[in-house]
Amino acid sequence: MALYEERARVLRPEIEAGRRVLVISDIHANLPYFHGLLDKVGFCDDDFLILNGDFLEKGAESLRTLREVMALCEKGSTLALMGNCDGWAAICHEDSKRLEALPRYLRLRRRGLMWDMALELGLDPLNLGDLDAFRRRLTERFPAELAFLDALPHAAEAGRYIFAHAAVYPDKPLSEHSAGELTRCDAWYKLGYSFDKWVVVGHYPVMLYADGIVCANPIIDRERHIVCLDGACVLKDDGQLNCLIIPDITGDELSFDSYDSFPMATVLEDQAASARSAYIRWGDSRVQVLRRGEEFSRCRHVRTGYELDILTKYLFTDGELTDCNDCTDYVLPLKAGDRVSVVERCSRGFFVKHNGVSGWYFGALKEDEK
Numbered sequence: 001m002a003l004y005e006e007r008a009r010v011l012r013p014e015i016e017a018g019r020r021v022l023v024i025s026d027i028h029a030n031l032p033y034f035h036g037l038l039d040k041v042g043f044c045d046d047d048f049l050i051l052n053g054d055f056l057e058k059g060a061e062s063l064r065t066l067r068e069v070m071a072l073c074e075k076g077s078t079l080a081l082m083g084n085c086d087g088w089a090a091i092c093h094e095d096s097k098r099l100e101a102l103p104r105y106l107r108l109r110r111r112g113l114m115w116d117m118a119l120e121l122g123l124d125p126l127n128l129g130d131l132d133a134f135r136r137r138l139t140e141r142f143p144a145e146l147a148f149l150d151a152l153p154h155a156a157e158a159g160r161y162i163f164a165h166a167a168v169y170p171d172k173p174l175s176e177h178s179a180g181e182l183t184r185c186d187a188w189y190k191l192g193y194s195f196d197k198w199v200v201v202g203h204y205p206v207m208l209y210a211d212g213i214v215c216a217n218p219i220i221d222r223e224r225h226i227v228c229l230d231g232a233c234v235l236k237d238d239g240q241l242n243c244l245i246i247p248d249i250t251g252d253e254l255s256f257d258s259y260d261s262f263p264m265a266t267v268l269e270d271q272a273a274s275a276r277s278a279y280i281r282w283g284d285s286r287v288q289v290l291r292r293g294e295e296f297s298r299c300r301h302v303r304t305g306y307e308l309d310i311l312t313k314y315l316f317t318d319g320e321l322t323d324c325n326d327c328t329d330y331v332l333p334l335k336a337g338d339r340v341s342v343v344e345r346c347s348r349g350f351f352v353k354h355n356g357v358s359g360w361y362f363g364a365l366k367e368d369e370k
Ligand SMILES: [Mn+2]
Pocket: 054, 083, 084, 085, 165, 202, 203, 204
């Protein structure tokens, strides 16, 4: 059934008042980040964990992530919701168009759940052969995994909170949403809705809502009662995995923690913020190279005319056209003693993150011992 015709499955789990609730979204098969974040927040059996969709695809370990999520859910205090990247069970439904599209997807991505499952079946993911036979072997070999994915709810509601992967619309009851409405909407936060209960979503990297300054921390909007969680783990080089921490599901108190794997360092000199900055991002990344250098190239962002230096290794040229990896020229305001994580080391200085914000630091720093 088409996603926008399929009625959403909404779960209303019983969560006791005062029990800590952790919400993590868009793990995208990045198990080291998932483990690192659970460790950092001290996840234990007393917590209730909500995985807000897109735990699969894009990262390196989809099948292992799926099995870990299944094991957590089996213990009873974890709830996983469906994201737009998790709907693989549909490939085994007879009317699925996804099966025909699979070889192309695998050629492009070279990873993901179907890739991992093909390997476990002893097949070459780039040469699956007869697709109907592949589908039969999937259903024979992975019935539990596919049934789990097929049954994932699209939203959950508990206490003061509603959880869905991408979007919720205020003009209709949660249970009257379609599966597609709840799991697929880019830049939903920009639509301007506000709610009485808190609505927690992932799906759309939070830094894409900002201009000029790149911040991967969750957006916690206390006026509109919205939390956007996706820190772009896997998707952006300087992304992170965020965890929303709700100490009491019946209350409005919220905090968060986050994890990335960059080495930590201590800043040794003060630095003032740059007066202006740009954030060049995917989808709007066309640049004109003014001067190509070995390490940095002077570029002009085509849409805005803004000029900035970009790491030459971030540029990719296809014929006449040049695009770049996500980047910014923002210079971070820092004080000696500040702790930063180091994303890039260059002759000019360091590209670092400080409290979730990415930018340049041109002074000296002391990296932690390994
Ligand atoms: Mn998504």
